[in-house]
Amino acid sequence: GESVGLHLPTLSVQEGDNSIINCAYSNSASDYFIWYKQESGKGPQFIIDIRSNMDKRQGQRVTVLLNKTVKHLSLQIAATQPGDSAVYFCAEGGANNLFFGTGTRLTVIP
C-alpha cells in the first residue's frame, strides 16, 4: 500500500533562515503531491502542490521539489517567520483521495 513518511519529526530554525522539510513516498503512481501546514487546534491548510510531471514549483516564499527517481519531496520555506511554526505534512494523491505522512514539527526560534 501507499506509504508516505518524513525523514525528521522535528526541525528548529532561526527566524530569517531558510527551512527545508523532507518527505519520502513509496507510490510511484501518485498523480500529485501536496504540502499542508497544520497549526495547533486547526485543520490542515493547503500550502502548495505539485503534479507528478513537474520537478519544481514555486509559491510565495515556498518551493516544492519533486525527485521521482528517489521518490523524495521537499518543501523549502524562505526567510522563515515565527508564524511558520506548525506541523507540516506531505500528502500524495491518486484518483480520489490523499494519503498523508506523519508530519514534521517546525519551530522557529525568534
Place this chain on the structure above:
Amino acid sequence: EAGVAQSPRYKIIEKRQSVAFWCNPISGHATLYWYQQILGQGPKLLIQFQNNGVVDDSQLPKDRFSAERLKGVDSTLKIQPAKLEDSAVYLCASSFRATGLSYTFGSGTRLTVV
C-alpha cells in the same frame, strides 16, 4: 467564502458510549471527506462522499462507525460504541472536484474517550 464548519469542537465520552460529529461543507462542494487524525500522526481517510453517495469507505470500521450525507450537503459521523483507541481529532474536508487538489479542511472535533 465561509469555511468548513464542524461541531462540536471538543467531546469527552466514556468508552462504550455513542458520539456524533457534524460537518457543513463549503457551499457548492460536492465531495466531502471524513478523516481521523490520531495525535502525532497524519490524517487518515475514513470515508468519502460524492454528493450523497459513498465513493470510498474502505477504511471505515463499519462495526462501530457510520456516516451519512442524506441531502448531499451536511454530514454526520457516528461512533457506537466508542473505544479508547478512537480518541483522535475527526476532520471534515470538502472539495469542489473529486480530487485532492482543492481540499478545504475544517478545524476538527477533538474526541477523548475515557
